[in-house]
Amino acid sequence: MNRNVHQGLHGEGFIHALACAAGFTTARMNLDLDGVDWQIAHPGPRGTRRSPRIEIQVKSTSAPLITDGTIQHRLDVMHFNHLAGPGFQVPRFLSVVIVPAAAEHYAICSDHHMRLSTAAYWLSLADRDTLPTGTDDPKSVTVKVPLRNLLTVDTLGRLLAGDQGGATR
Template sequence: MFNSNQKEQFNVAYVHAMASQAGLNTGNMKVDDQSIDLDVDGKFPTATKNRFPKISLQLKATSQRMVKDGFIKFPLPRKNYDDLKNDRLIVPRYLVVLLVPDDTGDWIRHHPQYMSLHNTCYWMSIKNDPTIKNKSKVTVDIPLTQRLDTDALLHLITLASQGKHA
């Protein structure tokens, strides 16, 4: 398997693990023609707007050194940028970038009592970012404060249950 495919599959597994812990469902897109790799949804009986909220995620993974001044400077293909920025969507879309070590052997650590996944995911909404012209890639600044963990995933799906977008 190509290294890029390994990163993609590890990223899906990483988000699946968090969604499982949160009690949320996940679904992979068979064709990624709308810049969506994974949908996450759940049931919220007390939701004020949407009882079955959903969010859509564009997953990217990299081992490149892209962190500078508290941000991941991620070069996103223009098509992905435009698809994620679309302001006429009902389902909120987010960019999720997983930073992984160069060595695939360091992605998972096996311990006698548990297994741990390494490194960390970060999320970003570019819905309100400026419209970009004539570029094949757009550098997106993802704050390191926007770490995607189980609590953050639940926060994003809770916002969706309220008809909101982060």
């Protein structure tokens, strides 16, 4: 398998496993035409919301650039625009999954557990304007994903509840 495809597959599997561990349902988009890899939903009421759901675009990296408490991640402008701005019926998030450089370290198994390496982080771009896509415009943009936005069972539940916990750009 191509290394980049394998890395991306692990990143998406990481998000799926996290959602399953939280007891949420998942749906994988059959085609990535709109910038969404996974839809994650709570089966039934969660607080005051009924059957809440979110959509996530998953990116992965084995060599993250971390500066000032953020992951500096380059996104194609097209991918950025699929997540940016208001008006989505279902909230959308970017997830950056940091993966090991060596595929044999993606999942470590024993008789007692399976450890998926290494961590996922999330970012909302709902407060950002979409970018121009003309022939003379930049083709990529760097987003800053705060390390405090670690994606866990708890934070995934908060995102489904509509609580972004003071997330920043």
